Amino acid sequence: MKSINFFKKRSSTTNIDAGILSDQKIMDTFMLWFGVIFALLPTPAILAIPSELEKGNLLILAVLVFPLFGVFFIRKGFIGRSTYKLIGPTPMFLDPSPGCVGGQVGAKFVLAHGHWLEPPKIRLSCVHIYRTGSGKNSTTHHDVVWQEYVRGWNNPNEGAGDMRFVFDVPSELPVSGQGYKKRGRVDWQVHCDGQVVVKRQSNSGNAVQAYAKDKQEHVVKFERTWTIPVSTGTALTSLDIAAEHLASSRLMKQREAEATAIENIKIGHLAGDLTLESRWGRHFINGLVFFVCGVVFAIAGGFLFREALAGEAMLWLMAPIFFFIGLASLIYSIFYIGRGLDVAIGVSRVRMVRTFFGKALYRREGVLTSPSQITLKLGVTSTTNTGVKTEYYALVVTDGTKTIKIAEAIPGRDAAEALRQIVIEHIQAPLEHELR
Template identity: 25%
Template sequence: MPKPRIQAIIQSAAIWNKTMPSTVKTEKSWLLALFGLPFFCVGAGFLLFSIVPTLHDAARMASWPETPGTLLQAQLVTSRSSKSTTYGVKADYLYNVGGLDYRGSRVAINTGNDNVGGFQQSLGSRLENARINNQTVSVWYDPSNPEDAVLNRDIRWGLLGFKLIFVIVFGGAGFAMIYFGLRGTKTAATPASGAQPWLQRPEWQGGVIHSNAKTGTYFVWGFAVFWNLISTPAAFFIPDIWREKGALALLVLLFPCVGLGLLFWAIKSTLEWKRFGATPMTMDPFPGAIGGDVGGELLVNILYQPSTAFEVTLSCINSYISGRGEDRSRSEKVIWQDQGYAEVHPSMHGTRLQYRFEVPDGLPSSEEHSDNYHLWRLNIHGDMPGVDLKRSFEIPVYPGKEKSRRITSLSTQHQPSGHVQLRADALLPLTRTGSRVDIYYPMWRKPLSAFAIMLFGGIFSGVGVFLWKQATQEGFPLNLMSGIFGLVGSLIVLSGLYALFNSLHVRFDGHSLTAVRRILGVPVSNKTSAYPLIRSIEIKQNGSSQSGSTHHIDYQIIAKTASGTIVLAEGLNSHSKAELVVDYFEKLTGLKDTQALSAA
């Protein structure tokens, strides 16, 4: 057999071994589903047999006419046990409708005893006083059935919220257990899975990876429908709440407004899915290589337009759970990030987007999901008329030196039509006068993010002030909580003010550099170093923010000297851009020549 033919067979076998499909098994947990069924029934029972009837009665009673009534009996009923005391109100009353006398006994929308708030005590005391003093009371009756009447038709929002806790906590937990039990867990089995851990994940089989767009759309619709079913009925009673409770109605209005926002989000997700379709992505190489390339191509169901820019962001993320008990929550921290643009090519079924990044050694590889693990996420965003393209993929990335076989252009270097080629001097707010270079970051350079920080801190501080006022009645524990909220909120507000009003001026005069940090024009830091005293110029992560599944990183460039560090540049949103700026500064200060001589 000719030698080239043998090499081709060996290469094909290697590729097949790396991407061969595995047997995917789904193991359902009937025990988990059965365990969750009672919890779901409790939540559904509170919703269907208590909350919904309450809102239904309140809605129909809102239009009932009023007539005077005479109390025959009125009594506050107290029931005590070893752990609690509950209250209820009993009453009998006479009223006249259309010349006919009727007798009623329903006191309020909700019947039975409870100890939620002081509603029962207040209503019972008022009715007892009215009976003793022979005063008439207001009776609201159903004009189509006058025998159906009530003395108080107020919605008890506190009691409704208390029952809603059971719906959300018990019903939500039960539904989740039933859903995950019946959906089951997919596992992949392959003889080589020990050496190739990416083959253990069914969603990574064959190198074709799908985004979470469809599942995310279903989740958003489910959450939006559930939220609106609970919150929308409250909107009908806002005028009554305003008349009786004043500004409390604005708090109640907040829940339907959130529901409208969720519906808008769900509709937007649906339109995006219908327009762009499934967008399958094929990786090249598969898996992505730490120390090599992370690349691939994405098929999008849109007409080919070469001028459209699609931004691609590759992030290495640490996902972890913080807190304890009921306060546990999952957070994400971006470890490394690079950004660029995809190359756009025509395809038989629309448009093909290609991307490729060079990933440095030393970064964490993809790990199995746990309380603390690392993952690699690829985000693609394209601004388009109507609905924008937004897709997010969790992809396998492991140590290796593999390079892309089909994709030659680097996303960090590719610039779509109309975009200026990336250069360090274009990334910096730079002016050059002879041999002097000035870099100036003015105040108000990121006003929206600064105001968002201050708003967040202001909310914390506002909670602290509210708790301080409540502490006069509740005692020391609220004083402690108000102090914590007030301190954290104040620090956040101060950080927002600093972000808004600080400026940075860095000057290179050919022999030394000077960096001056000012707040409202007043110098607060002034650092200087001669070029020969600079030991290194490095990239430093200065912070990050998150919007949905997309992280936005902020890199700084710092100079390390014998006396400390000096910030040279900031606000760079990708590692490759930061590397361009580092290279520029190394040439500007002569550090690159010094390093070359040292290496020689």
Template identity: 25%
Template sequence: MLQKLKERWVLFLFGAPFAAVGLGFLFWGIVPQFAEWTAMKRWEPVQARILSAEMKHHRSDDSTTYSLHATYRYQYQGQNYTGNRVGISSSSDNVGDYHRRVIGPLERAERNGSTVTAWVNPKQPDQAVLNRELRLSLLLFKGVFALVFGGVGLGMWAYVFIARPDKTNVTESEAQQQPWLSRNDWASATIKSDGKTGMWALWAFAAFWNLISLPAAIGAVGEALEGNHVAWVAVLFPLVGAGIAFWAIKLTLAWRRFGPASVTLDPYPGSIGGQVGGALEVALPYQPDNSFAVTLQCLHSYYTGSGKNRKRRESVVWQSEGIAQTARAAHGTRVEWLFDVDEGLPASEPPGNRYHLWRVNIKCELPGADFDRNYEIPVFATAEKAQQLGDVTTSNQHPEMAQQREQLLEELFDVRQVPGGVILHYPAFRNWSTMLVLIVAGAICAGIGLWLDPYGFPECIFTIAGLLMFFGGLYSLCSSLDVRIDRTELITRRRILGVGLGNKHTPRSEITKLFIDESYSSSTGNKHTTYYKIKARLRSGDKKTISHSLPGRELAQEALESLSLLTGVPC
């Protein structure tokens, strides 16, 4: 426990520079400029004569920044004054075209001996400014730093002061024999969800985002009404903040509605080569029609990129989906779920740069707030079976799940039996939502690359990747596939918007087996979907695609077994 406390203080000290940078940008870079801009609206205009005006360049290894310098004389209430303040901000930067736009009229006034308008503080006439424009682009630039650095630092501090310290008293030998006992949240069979942590984290993020974006947006409205139409862009940021706050409200309502809903594992821990299951009680009146979908995943969590492009990603190692069994409980609805787990899968590992974790998601769509909880659970190679849940049907074999898979297979492709085999028809636009996302994402990536620099590196790579995504998604969206397997041959025919690309014939005797192969994966938040193909292996070693875009291994396996039964080709 003492070691854990030391680790938390190290985390606190590590987060201090991040928090200092974020708060510094906020309270010394953003708030003062907004306050000065508000005060300057009451300053009075006078005519000033420019004595000198200059834009200085400051070069570094990878950028050039600019700063404005000017000296001018003005008269206020019969007194002569000399000023040298050009704008609200006097720091050097290269954000936008502000410096070039402002220095031009000042240099012309110096050459021609003409006057320009200066704004004087009536309470302190020795204070004046030539340009009282609120630079929204600079504020937003600083806001990004405040949001990123402040969010990281304050998040670390929040963990230090809010998260409960580990109170487990496990010896080193016990930790080696039962590694799940070394984590406080796994020290018993009862596992809490991430619902409460996610709710508070989202509220903190919403507060921080709106604290930065609202002042800038208020200032932007005034600028936009005065003719700076680009300033309306800043209004989008509070709209994003409102969306984040709305999401936080939904999570809060869901938490208040359903309560903690902790899962009790059976067996404990979850077992590789055995079963992973559990039960929970949801504060929801029992309704037989309420369907709780359960997804069990083994994930590989890792970092990609480097520096500012470093990101945490997750890839699916193994996944199974099913429907939980429900029953009436003393305080609501009892939800029970159970999966058989293959041998040889990775066990749960301590968090690090690269590690494996097991997560179960339980979701029920309801009027109002949905029940949607994630649980990170301990799973190790113990080969144990469930004791209390022994009579529960495994979730991936639940009758409702089997019905859903059958219905989905009918939607994905049309199967027609012929003597000695089948004809499969996969129409165009069958997976339009996924392909549309790929097309839009590719178009955005390619557009950004072309806008940045169509000939530069790595911008050209960015453009090429975007074009590949765009045309790959367009091809998949518009193409149809017909496959015929009968007693004599395998025929595949592909069309693009009805235009045939030719037929490919393979003798039936060349086909040795049918098998499933992973195709691609998609992710939305914590939800990962892996898509599979069914292929035919030939005696030559080549492979022919029979079916594709089958979401989930269970669905692909069921389709494989059906095709094997209908065609007589082994799998």
């Protein structure tokens, strides 16, 4: 029987003319078999549970966690395979082929079954994949170098299942393959997330019903990823994509950025001033993660200190490291959750008050007369397990040698740019009024 290596990198250049298949089919199969192995692995221990319980060994019940996780993976893999079969394969055809760094990455694909409920969100990512450590201590990293979003477009002349998109790609980005930063490789990935209306089938009970146009149709979630080849070049796509769609897509992206900025920064007006409030607790979940990690490391450090005092001399090296990492994480998490900013921007003046859980700590003032004084500053970056990268920015005003932060923890550069534009329009409003 031919063995299948699920961890081997798929060649993105194989059968490009015949279309590039998505990664979901093989991943769903892997998850299904992984669940089966996980469920069956502790079988000997499960069979020994009755005899162990008679001996009073209650810890043996812990092995039941393995089949529970196994069932979870089996169910997830089975649902994924069922949904994949319901929609069918979706080979992607690049145009230009391969995509170009310094040019465009464009492509189209067609649903084998069903039609789109609305234009899906399509993400193009440049991912640096590399390993650190060796042997059992090796870790695989997936660092997102660059990422962009667009809304896909359906050409009605090509059928309801048609979907196409195009990205402008900066020339300074790396191409697909080995050698980036002298380690690992670079993968370019297209991810599509949307909803597809399909005809109901008797064997599709695992597809979750979300909407029904009539009794013969329902909606399933469409989520697929393709690994594509990208090289250097200036080639542009020849795909027929309506100019109106590109314009509306840019406008929609701008409005989404403005909405994100308003959701995170409370914007108001008071006595002619523009007020910006970065409320404390806005990113409570992120802070909670740091807090939990800090508690775990601090407790582990305390335990190691106790063992070191009991005579384990080598633990004196590890105990301070764990304890102080935990303590630093705890302090940072409390500051991260409790910090806030109250800012007022008037005619040529800016005033900022730093708060902590709503209590004022200190204030700063400065002169603001030019848009060039307002810049973006990158803070922390987070990446989810689905590969979505979020960069958090701060808005900073520079007055000579003085730097005044007027907004912070803004998710995404587009949202930060949208907020910057709001501030610029406010400080330029008096001049425009005089000109009129």
